[in-house]
Amino acid sequence: MIVEGAPIGADTSVDATLREVGEALCRRFVELLPVTGVSMSIIGGTGQSTIGASDPVSARLEELQFELGEGPHWQVLSTGRPVLASDLQAEHSQWPIFGASALELRVGALFSLPLVMGAVTVGVVDMYRSVPGMLGAGMVARALSLATSTAGVALRLAAQSANEDALIAGMMAPEMRREVHQATGMVLAQLGTTATEAFSRLQAYAFSNGQTVQYVANEVVMRRLSFRDLTE
């Protein structure tokens, strides 16, 4: 159950490795939804990174999609919308190579959802089921809500993997600070782009300048930095 039990990410401190936390985030989906396995990835300043998988098949499915550059994962990233393939046997031809490889792994159904933070897609949750079958409307709603509540934690985890000590400064996770969301909106308007693109530009700028996203966001909100003036 979601409400009871310890809040997720509560033990991100010393002992638990990042990988374990990532796996725990994935297992939550397996516990609460009729799926066999789950993997999760985040788009950061340096590109995408997998933050966890609940089992070897999920990990392999994610790996295959990264290697092949095709699959529901990429579809979610480009559209920001869920992909629900409830019978892979019937639907695998839309991803010729990945589809065939997934069938070989005895995958019956694939469901991929965006991890969203407001208007920004920050990553993807890839789920599979060993037997075909639809996710009902209620389960889709639950899955989307789980994805939304996981986005911030997953993003923080990915940032932590990239630069371990940059994080645990203070109670407030950087992605929760209002300035980051406000700056995303400002950059969106400055570049005439999407929220997702604006947020990755913020992250990439922070990464390449060795600054935190929070710091860069503050510069943008204070109007000391405009992405309008930056060349690609």
Next chain:
Amino acid sequence: MNEVAREVRLNAAFVKLADTLVADYDVIDLLHTLMEECIGLFDIQAGGLMLANTLGTLELVASTSERADFVEVMQLAAGAGPCIDCFSTGKAVAVADIEATATKWPEFRDAALKQGFHSVHATPLRLREQTIGTMNLFGTRSEALSPTDADAAQALADVATIGILQERLIRESDIVTEQLQHALDSRILIEQAKGVLSETGSMDMDEAFTALRSYARSHNLSLRTVAEGITSRSLDVFGTDTVRSTTTK
């Protein structure tokens, strides 16, 4: 305010809040309305309502001011201060004199005093044994809320809880998190939309929020819907207004 006038006003506040609970209401707008009502009802000068996210961290979802320095005070209060104490104990925390708290919450104390706040009253948003957030009222005088006022604040907080969770859905325990998450994510979307408006309209974040809210109200749309339109650039708040003012000439 005398007792009778106050009673009338308190009742009016409940009715106003109850109205917003009908059908397709806007939860963020409801919470803003609630905070604004508190300023009239109690001897306080500012207020903020915080909800817990998946991590159990409190996030500000509605406040009487969107100004960065006030938001900062709220965030400090949620890190080490009266809000987090109220949230973790599930009990109201009354601080009649913030200055007298000395070293208990030094960062919160300094920031609050700098903003001219001398008292704070944090009321839990409770659903049965679970606390989902806190409603925090700040005063510029060092004086506690009267017991009657504290009770009224709790009653308003209870209405807010129902508003957030929608009574008819709370029997399903996992829905609680979904409703909360929806409110928290709406807030993120609103911040992103404020950024867009601030950039395109050359205004500060406070003005951007006011512009967003007035547009939502005058077009009978939810704050979330307007924010979605702004961030996907399918809605031009300023453009539409220009068109309207020229056509009505």
